[in-house]
Amino acid sequence: MAEPIISFEKVNKWYGNNFHVLRDIDLAVAPGERIVICGPSGSGKSTLIRCINRLEEHQEGTIRVGGVELTDNIKAIENVRKEVGMVFQQFNLFPHLTVLENLTLAPMWVGKTPKREAEERAMQQLTRVKIAEQAQKYPLQLSGGQQQRVAIARALCLTPKVMLFDEPTSALDPEMIKEVLDVMIELANQGITMLCVTHEMGFAKAVADRVIFMDQGQIVEQNTPHEFFDHPKSERTKDFLSKILGH
């Protein structure tokens, strides 16, 4: 395995004094690897990926992203964040800015790209997620699926090496899930490193190199999608799969 782009070593995290949300997490992600993380709510899967760009701080262990260890050094973290794009469950687009301004903000202020160039690249990304004609609208004028595609385009504008998806389809109407998954599948096929918290098992089967199942702050089981779905090893995994696939 190549030098991992993301590595967790014995990572522990608590919320407050008593809620032990991540327990002894060890994880190495190879460049270009596509990982789907699933598990019941409260299992720590969102917290895990939010630690990668330090939206959450861990208290024990080491996390390295692109060889940089995540510490209190805010400059180092800002550099890591440029390399790591994130898509949120609630889209989190900036409602006071147009779609185009949402996309050019970070390239212009973080990447120091000239406005014209930033706008050109933004339009390319919007075309990529098939929403270029909405560039001048405000986010709240778009449907949920459109907003989430804009959010993906926004994260891509800094040309990150890693993309994190935190339940990207959970807040969408059923009719809109597919348009977002299509964009994500296309992205996965282009070789970007992806970590995706989702319960879209079809997506996991189609694109994931590895599926990770978490419960109570621990990684219970990880395997290729084929092995994971067809031959789950632990009882907890079987139970979980029977609940989400059974209906």
Next chain:
Amino acid sequence: MSAVLEPIKPRTAPVKTEGLVPWVRTNLFGDWRSTVVTLAIIALAVYLLPRLLSWAVFNAVVAPNADACQAARGTGACWGVIVEKFRLIIFGRYPYEQQWRPEVATIMLVALLIISCIRRFWKPWLAALWIVVVPAFFVLMGGGWFGLEAVSTDQWGGLPLTIMLATFGIVLAYPISIVVALGRRSNLPAIRSLCVIYIELIRGVPLISVLFMASFMFPLFMPVGKSPDVLLRVLVGITLFSAAYLAEVVRGGLQAIPKGQIEAAQSLGLSYWQTQRKIVLPQALAMVVPGIMNSFIAIFKDTSLVTIVSLYELTGAMSLALNSDAEWRPFKIEGYLFITLIYFIFCFAMSRYSLWIEGQVGRSKTR
């Protein structure tokens, strides 16, 4: 049998709900209660309006004639008092023959404020204009340069002083309040406590006592003759006082920004200050425009309290003008009505401007 959706064509509402007549019908005569109230108010207006008009207009004395005013007392208003004391009320104790200076200076300042309120002029040259106009205002008012006779600040007064205190109070307090509001939400305990202490201390005392301290107590702690000008001290007092209140209004806006907005900005690599400037403040301030304008209007009217430290702004100048003249002293009601009108014009303009701003910042929320 297959069900086919048969579209129903849209049609207009059977009863008109828009326009003047429907508005009067639903709002003034909607049911018997509103009808009774509407009729009562009309009756009251019919009863009061003629009396008010006869006092304020038909029996009023407009000429600056004290005897005529005295004769009309109780039946007609004496607007003559305003004609007579106009310059004293408007300019306070500023030397009579130099009064063109506050006039020009204030017109300049008000023009600058109006220009600053218009979006089309929000260009770099506007900042340059401020840098020119503000010193020009003080040079004109204070003199001592370019052959202008020096006029010490305790002689400044009337409307120019009111406008000057309000303008600089607002312009200085606003940025301070934003910094303090951000500080109160800081993760650094030292900064946070400092901001909390500042806000709570200032909010815990009346403006009068702040002004009193700035004016009388502060010099006690300074070497003799080294204390800054009283007007400056009072301006600092008003600024710090207003900033504490404004900071809490701004903090209200900051609280309302969802955490996801900040996380999204962070995940894009934006620094703390970039996040505040580009994401948090534009949304937070837009949300609290009514509260901010409320504070601005309060600052404008609170300047009337500087009278207690012997600075005669509009209200003080009016009292001074009438109290110092036994002949005109009885006509304070007319005097107060006059300055009320002046205060109202300024405050109403601010309030309308606030509505316009709300419309501007609300655009992105319209679906």
